[in-house]
Amino acid sequence: MRGMEPLAERLRPRSLDEVLGQPHLTGPQGLLRRMLEAKRLSSMVLFGPPGTGKTTLAQILAEGVGKPFLRLSAVEAGVKEVRAVVERARREGGLVLFLDEVHRFNRTQQDALLPHLESGLLTLIGATAENPAFELTPALRSRLRFFPLKPLQEADLLALLRRALEDPRGLPGTPYEEEALRLLARAAEGDARFALNTLELAASFGRVDLKSVREALGAERFGMDREGDRFYDLVSALHKSLRGSHVDAALYYLARLLKGGADPRYLARRLIRVALEDVGLADPLALRLTVAAKEAYEALGSPEGELALVEATVYLALAPKSHSLYAAWKRAEEAARAHPEAPVPLNLRNAPTGLARALGHGEGYAYYHEDKEGSFAQRYLPEGLEGLLLFQAQGEGWEERVRARLAQLRARFQGGSEGPPPDR
Structure with a gap:
């Protein structure tokens, strides 16, 4: 019944114009829009966080090219289900197969799709919140295009x-x-x-x-709000206590949030953010541990799984701190915005064809493992950006150990074709 449908289902966008948050794909120059306008749909994988519109986009694309749409979950489907899909596709003259959690398909299941993608009988639209490059076979990857979806602003x-x-x-x-x-x-x-x-x-x-x-x-x-505290005041206090290495305060605020009914999965994601933003390379294991804590909670649920969040909280509070990665990325984004069209040096360009090689692509490239000195002497940054410095190792812990290595490397690059850093 329509009245029983969740609001998210009732409001599912019916066209690309109604899709929010993905202008790089659905805007006037977006590749998905251009596919629809050309009525030519390629097999692809849509990957990004939950709730960003992967299923919606798949349905809109299938309808836009006038093909039947069939949805399967890779968690439940196997080779038998794939064969049934192929038989239906033969009867209907082709169809769009939407495969949720596509990264869960094993090698045999992926191989079963290959001939039908090659022939055009099936158009596959896979969806995953994981990085598909790690789970899909090279043979399947070569037949797919990959489109990242971003969290909505x-x-x-x-x-x-x-x-x-x-x-x-x-x-x-x-x-x-x-x-x-x-x-x-x-x-x-x-x-x-x-x-x-x-x-x-x-x-x-x-x-x-x-x-x-x-x-x-x-x-x-x-x-949770008895004393006027807002949910985000407590989340902010947890984050800042972790950043400030105050383990007792961090545990107190974590307990307030969990006992107050905050979603443990949200808190797990917040801990991962702390590992990236405030610990970074000072302790690279922090990211692995917080991701593992999230997975452990999802496996165990409450209350047992909450101990995984407690372990991650204590670890993050006691870990050395660095925001060098966060700061470097902000500077990198600023440089990319300021120089969006800076040409890649010829020696670094890909040279897959004779024409590319004739144009000088890849010429003079020094392969590090065979010519270290030549590798340091060659140009890496575009002309005009020589000496651009984005990452600065200023943290504690493991990052202290890489500071000398970073200084040594930069000195060697500056002695080569990169030239001295410009005034900044």
Whole structure:
């Protein structure tokens, strides 16, 4: 029944124009839009975080090219199911197979798809939140195009929530507070499905306000707001206590959040962020441990799995700290915005064809393992960016050990064709 469908399903976009947050794919120059306009759909993998529109895009693409659409989960399907799909495709003259969690297919299952992708009988659209390059076989990868999806920005989620409260398919007429929508947009962390389903729960209280949104998020249970503390005040306190290496404060705020009903999966993602942003290369194992903690919680659930979050919290608090990676990436993004068209040096360019080689691509490239000195002497950065310095090792722990190595390498590059650093 239509009335039983979750809000996220009822509001599923019906065209690329309704898709939010992926302009690099769906905008005027986006590759997916150009495919639809040309009525030529290639096999592909859509990869990105949950709630970014992978299933929606697959359905829109299939409808746009006029092909039947069949959805399978790689967790449940096997070679038998693939054969059944092939038989149906033969009867219907081809179809689009949407394979969720495509990275879960083993080598045999992947090989069963190959001849039918090659013949064009099947058009595969895989979806995964993992990096597909690590799980898919080279033979299958060579037949696919890969399109990354990005978490929705807060502004996109706000627009989506407002649409849900106005669209006849959604929750029209529901009273709401703008501040409550902003809170929900922040809490969703780029996940449109989570945002819409939480909005629907909040609306069941009769009004979407701060109180109902916090109830829907689980942020008022056990008195989380008893003293006026907001959910994000506690999350901020947890993050800053970890950054400041105060293990007792970090554990206290983690307990407040968990006892207050915060989603442990959200907290696990937050711990991964701390490992990346505030520990970084000071302790490279921090990232592995926090990712493992998230997986352990998903395997065990509450309350047993919460100990994995406790272990990660203590580890992060005691770990040496560095924000060098975070700062370097911000500088790299700034440089890319300032010089978006800087030409790649000829020696570094790919040379897969005779024409490319005739144009000088790859000429003079010094292979490090055979010619270390020549490798240091060659140019790596585009002309005009010689001496660009983005990464600065300034952290503690393991990063102290790489500081000397970094200085040595930069001295060798500056003595070669990179030249001295420009004034900055």
